[in-house]
Amino acid sequence: MQFCRAQSLDAALEYLAEWGADGCLLAGGTDVMVRYNKSEIAPGAIIHIEGIEPLSLITTHGRTTIGALNTHRGLAGDAAIAARHPAMASAARLVGGWQTQAVGTLGGNICNASPAADLAPPLLVADAHVTLASMRGERRLPLDEFFIDRRVTARRADELLTTIDLEPLPEGSAEVYLKLGRRGAMDVAIAGLAVRLSLQEDGSVGAARVAVCSLAATPRRVPEAEALLLGARLEDDALAAAGQALAGAVSPIDDARGTASYRRRVLPGLLARAARQCGEEARQ
Amino acid sequence: MTAVGANVQRSDGEAKVRGEAVFGVDLAVARMLHARLFRAPVAAGLIRRIDTSAARASDGVHDVVSGADIQNQRAGVAVFDTPLFATDYIAYEGEPIAAVVADTPELAEAALRRIEIEIDEVAPIATPEQALSPGARLVHPSWAEFGTVGGIDFGAHGNMVAEIFSDPGDVEAAFEQADLVVEGTYSTPRQYQAYLEPKMALATYEGGRYTVQVSHQYPFRVRDRLAQVLDVPKSAIRIVGHHIGGGFGAKLDLGLEAYAAVLARRTGRPIKMVNLPDEERLTAPCRENAVVKIRSALRNDGTILAQDVDVVFDSGAYANNGPAGASIPMFMYASIYRVGTARIRSRMAYTNTAPTGAFRGVSGPYLVFAAERHMDQIANELGRDRREYRLATLASDGHKMRNGQALEELSILHKAFELVEARAPWSDQGADQEADQDTDQNGEKLRGIGIAAAVWLTNPQPGQATVKLNEDGGIIIVTAATDSGSGAVTTGLRQIAAECLGLSADHVAVTMPDTDVAGFDAGSQGSRTTHVAGRAVFDATSEVRRRVLETAAGMLEAAKEDLLIEDGIVRVAGVPDMSLSLGQVAMAATFSKGPIVATASYTTPPPPHDPELTKGMLFNTWPTPTYHVHLAEVEVDPVTGKVTVARYVIAQEVGRAINPDAVMGQVVGGVAQGLGYTLWERMEIEDGRYVQRNFETHGLPLACDMPKIETILMEHPEPAGPYGAKGAAEPSIVPVAAVIANAVSDAIGAPIDSIPITPEAVLDALQSLEHGVSG
Numbered sequence A: 001m002q003f004c005r006a007q008s009l010d011a012a013l014e015y016l017a018e019w020g021a022d023g024c025l026l027a028g029g030t031d032v033m034v035r036y037n038k039s040e041i042a043p044g045a046i047i048h049i050e051g052i053e054p055l056s057l058i059t060t061h062g063r064t065t066i067g068a069l070n071t072h073r074g075l076a077g078d079a080a081i082a083a084r085h086p087a088m089a090s091a092a093r094l095v096g097g098w099q100t101q102a103v104g105t106l107g108g109n110i111c112n113a114s115p116a117a118d119l120a121p122p123l124l125v126a127d128a129h130v131t132l133a134s135m136r137g138e139r140r141l142p143l144d145e146f147f148i149d150r151r152v153t154a155r156r157a158d159e160l161l162t163t164i165d166l167e168p169l170p171e172g173s174a175e176v177y178l179k180l181g182r183r184g185a186m187d188v189a190i191a192g193l194a195v196r197l198s199l200q201e202d203g204s205v206g207a208a209r210v211a212v213c214s215l216a217a218t219p220r221r222v223p224e225a226e227a228l229l230l231g232a233r234l235e236d237d238a239l240a241a242a243g244q245a246l247a248g249a250v251s252p253i254d255d256a257r258g259t260a261s262y263r264r265r266v267l268p269g270l271l272a273r274a275a276r277q278c279g280e281e282a283r284q
Numbered sequence B: 001m002t003a004v005g006a007n008v009q010r011s012d013g014e015a016k017v018r019g020e021a022v023f024g025v026d027l028a029v030a031r032m033l034h035a036r037l038f039r040a041p042v043a044a045g046l047i048r049r050i051d052t053s054a055a056r057a058s059d060g061v062h063d064v065v066s067g068a069d070i071q072n073q074r075a076g077v078a079v080f081d082t083p084l085f086a087t088d089y090i091a092y093e094g095e096p097i098a099a100v101v102a103d104t105p106e107l108a109e110a111a112l113r114r115i116e117i118e119i120d121e122v123a124p125i126a127t128p129e130q131a132l133s134p135g136a137r138l139v140h141p142s143w144a145e146f147g148t149v150g151g152i153d154f155g156a157h158g159n160m161v162a163e164i165f166s167d168p169g170d171v172e173a174a175f176e177q178a179d180l181v182v183e184g185t186y187s188t189p190r191q192y193q194a195y196l197e198p199k200m201a202l203a204t205y206e207g208g209r210y211t212v213q214v215s216h217q218y219p220f221r222v223r224d225r226l227a228q229v230l231d232v233p234k235s236a237i238r239i240v241g242h243h244i245g246g247g248f249g250a251k252l253d254l255g256l257e258a259y260a261a262v263l264a265r266r267t268g269r270p271i272k273m274v275n276l277p278d279e280e281r282l283t284a285p286c287r288e289n290a291v292v293k294i295r296s297a298l299r300n301d302g303t304i305l306a307q308d309v310d311v312v313f314d315s316g317a318y319a320n321n322g323p324a325g326a327s328i329p330m331f332m333y334a335s336i337y338r339v340g341t342a343r344i345r346s347r348m349a350y351t352n353t354a355p356t357g358a359f360r361g362v363s364g365p366y367l368v369f370a371a372e373r374h375m376d377q378i379a380n381e382l383g384r385d386r387r388e389y390r391l392a393t394l395a396s397d398g399h400k401m402r403n404g405q406a407l408e409e410l411s412i413l414h415k416a417f418e419l420v421e422a423r424a425p426w427s428d429q430g431a432d433q434e435a436d437q438d439t440d441q442n443g444e445k446l447r448g449i450g451i452a453a454a455v456w457l458t459n460p461q462p463g464q465a466t467v468k469l470n471e472d473g474g475i476i477i478v479t480a481a482t483d484s485g486s487g488a489v490t491t492g493l494r495q496i497a498a499e500c501l502g503l504s505a506d507h508v509a510v511t512m513p514d515t516d517v518a519g520f521d522a523g524s525q526g527s528r529t530t531h532v533a534g535r536a537v538f539d540a541t542s543e544v545r546r547r548v549l550e551t552a553a554g555m556l557e558a559a560k561e562d563l564l565i566e567d568g569i570v571r572v573a574g575v576p577d578m579s580l581s582l583g584q585v586a587m588a589a590t591f592s593k594g595p596i597v598a599t600a601s602y603t604t605p606p607p608p609h610d611p612e613l614t615k616g617m618l619f620n621t622w623p624t625p626t627y628h629v630h631l632a633e634v635e636v637d638p639v640t641g642k643v644t645v646a647r648y649v650i651a652q653e654v655g656r657a658i659n660p661d662a663v664m665g666q667v668v669g670g671v672a673q674g675l676g677y678t679l680w681e682r683m684e685i686e687d688g689r690y691v692q693r694n695f696e697t698h699g700l701p702l703a704c705d706m707p708k709i710e711t712i713l714m715e716h717p718e719p720a721g722p723y724g725a726k727g728a729a730e731p732s733i734v735p736v737a738a739v740i741a742n743a744v745s746d747a748i749g750a751p752i753d754s755i756p757i758t759p760e761a762v763l764d765a766l767q768s769l770e771h772g773v774s775g
Helices: A009-022 A032-037 A072-076 A079-084 A086-094 A098-103 A106-111 A120-125 A223-229 A236-249 A260-283 B013-018 B105-112 B128-132 B171-177 B219-230 B257-267 B277-283 B364-382 B386-393 B411-423 B430-440 B488-501 B529-556 B582-590 B660-680 B736-748 B759-774
Strands: A002-005 A023-026 A045-048 A064-067 A129-134 A137-142 A147-149 A160-166 A173-180 A191-199 A205-213 B033-039 B045-051 B061-066 B096-102 B116-121 B160-166 B180-188 B200-206 B209-214 B237-241 B271-274 B290-298 B304-316 B341-350 B446-456 B463-469 B475-479 B508-510 B563-566 B569-572 B575-581 B597-602 B626-636 B643-653 B709-714
Touching: A009 A023, A009 A045, A009 A129, A009 A160, A023 A032, A064 A079, A072 A086, A072 A098, A072 A106, A079 A086, A086 A120, A086 A173, A086 A191, A106 A120, A106 A160, A120 A173, A120 A191, A120 A205, A173 A260, A191 A260, A205 A223, A205 A236, A223 A236, A236 A260, A260 B759, B033 B105, B033 B257, B033 B277, B045 B096, B061 B105, B061 B257, B096 B105, B096 B257, B128 B304, B128 B341, B171 B290, B171 B304, B171 B341, B180 B364, B200 B257, B209 B219, B209 B257, B219 B237, B219 B257, B257 B271, B290 B364, B304 B364, B364 B386, B364 B446, B364 B736, B386 B411, B386 B446, B411 B446, B411 B626, B411 B643, B411 B709, B446 B736, B463 B488, B463 B529, B463 B582, B475 B488, B475 B529, B488 B508, B488 B529, B488 B660, B529 B563, B529 B569, B529 B575, B529 B582, B529 B597, B569 B582, B575 B582, B626 B736, B643 B660, B643 B736, B660 B709, B660 B736, B736 B759
Parallel strands: A002 A045, A023 A045, B033 B271, B209 B237, B304 B341, B475 B508, B643 B709
Antiparallel strands: A064 A160, A129 A137, A129 A160, A173 A191, A191 A205, B033 B096, B045 B116, B061 B096, B160 B341, B180 B290, B200 B209, B200 B271, B290 B304, B446 B626, B463 B475, B463 B597, B563 B569, B569 B575, B626 B643
16 A cells, blocks of 8 residues: 655645545545544555645635534634634534544545434534546536435545535524434434524524434435425414425434434424524524 | 552553554464454344355355364353354354355355355244243254253253242232332343454364463453363363453353364464454343333332342343343342332243343443333332432341342331432422423423432452462462453452562562463453452462561561561561661572462352252352442433433442452443433344444443443452452443433433433434423
């Protein structure tokens, strides 16, 4: 196996063009090294991109653009992110433990395409788009089109995910990420739920976005629940209906962390809690 | 006193913090080879063929061994049922079938993959219920030929490893008199000890003797069991101990030592073996899963006329020391509460699962879980306050247990209830809570409180210590007692010797265990080290002191009675300039009568009891009892079912705290392990295999999951103990599951009679309540 250290974006793209599917991108290594040590992957080359400084930038003109190499700890502690993307900031604090947060990157979390990716639901409710670069040029696509299946993405073998751009939280809106785990840290989500709501003057919901992780093969938006929240007031019946729609729309599995039945059962309560929390914050 | 009662630092603390301490897994010697085990891939099956030829031809391989190549007779601690290698049939997933020796662990691992095996899988006996059902397939067809230690009849039959029974004969009659009968079934899962250092062994064979280096809680047991398995004299075996990366009971019996010894002899090279972390977890001697049924005959006034207790444990594929655990119900029921008469049946069954074994507080956590859930259940049925009902039912000093042994100081338990009350006043909110149930579905936390009490023992088994006074006045304690992390050896024994001889513990060093050098010690188990090995150290140091005074009296021309020892100086009372250092005294003794050295031994004598009352017991008394009350307040999230422990208070009786910080560390650690068992950890079994295959899904609690533990240490010095110390390290784990389940049941208004209390189990209980109410 060859170890290729890319110091610039161009160098990384050249390595990718050279190695294609046999090249494995390495940033923080929190997923790649584990899989490599377990012999789950045996790439011809490891392409180390951690030193490409421009990919660690965050810009906040209009949409928020976040370089793929921003770490979870970095995102959790960034004031602009906290103001514009509070749900993502809290999700970043809940990924793994402090050590993995310190080196694990946003781009890695997305490209790993785990069904349980904590950052994905807050990104999805912020209308995240990813930019993929290759020697052939750049393309930009919505995050929900990027996730194809469990650990499968739309990234082509010669492409590097360079940035993610997001819609910041609008005025009169609030968002929240609720992670259901067993322990206080270092847990893979049994279920994760992000909700972003805008409230109108009369207290009804003007815009609603709901996204989940650990409840389907990929993290995903749940339009069925969004539709029932839109125009509704945050009251028991409406929330219960949206909760039922959410529970009905997802496709959880039984695994060693929890049963599908439990995952479905907690969703209405979690959605009500998240929506009420958004409602309170949006009114402040 | 200066040394005893002080928070003296551990002698191994700095080396461990700096990373200098050499643990078993760190060891290396010249010419060493590495071995790995080929383990059964299925839970049950007939082995049709094993072909090791490809493994033998593999790179760097020196030897490949299976059952056919060696003497492979069955052996064990209590029941002689365990072969080194499975040959005809597989009894559990992970059972050793062959071993490979190679230049490196990686080459050994690569060769393991080239072993070919053909197995006719059979449906595993996955649960004790299945094992004990009529007509069940026998896990061991030849069970009737298995010998037992001392020829004890444990009541084995078929898949029944042990059946222990105590029946005074008057229980049915009492049930006929009852106004009310309360019954419950309480079930608990396995728990893995989750120590950091996997099991290891490093064996050499030289000049007809085996030397095995270990990190083991009980080196003399390794010696004795190796002698049994290898069929050689005990004197042909030397066990040398090193720092232990935790054990909690999992390192009390043979692990890899016998394999390493056999392979060292065959290859003529030192053999090192270390389990991989997941391999360790899937084959460790977990705390056994159990189901306890209790039925109580009651009068309306709350008097318990009789109890009928039935305990079924899962032994896994082999017995280990299971029959010892099967004896413990005889001390956990009809002991601290007045229950009239009691019939107790305890059964242990073979299944096609990894053999279970010793874990801190052997059997106690689930037996007390059942006992104290049952007390809550009775109180609730009677409409009595749960704490008040316990106090009304608690027995008093001199109350006799099922074995006829009297608990002479049971009033300490009454005191413990009072001390807990003073710290955290009881408020039984159960009734109010139920009214709140249906209004709380949107998030408000449900609060509950629980309380539980227990008696625990101090393991009585023998220990010997030799105390040497060096010519510079320093003390060396030579002992085979092991410190698996508690500080019992690295602080406790040193403090006891220091106190006895009037010097600072800084001047006292203690050896690592070596069975060629130190006298017998029964190892780090049952909270025995400070009490038993400590008493041996105290007695030996007292003799050293006597000889110091005798020698110094001659040197100072003073009467022994006029001498005192302070800060390492022997003085004549009232004569300030008449003094000698301990070093001067030791030097003089060494070059006259000989070095000042003394050896002493201690074994707790069995308390008076009636051996006719219980049958088939591996041990039949409950020596040096200690008393415990725990209280917990919890919050339950009705949306997710998650339980948060809001407050945890303990009153624990320890005799005397030789090192209060070390005792506190043990108390907190035991609660943490108990909370893991109760709320988070999972070792579920499906079709004889563990469902959670690694630590990611196992769910050990983290520091951030721990509540603050408020501990009240109660000191009632025990005359037989060194400076009054009793056992303190194990028992804080014992009442945890009970007290948490009581608090959660109180919070949600529905009984939680099995653990772990997963969020899903809480939601199930809440939802069954809703259906119950609306339907």
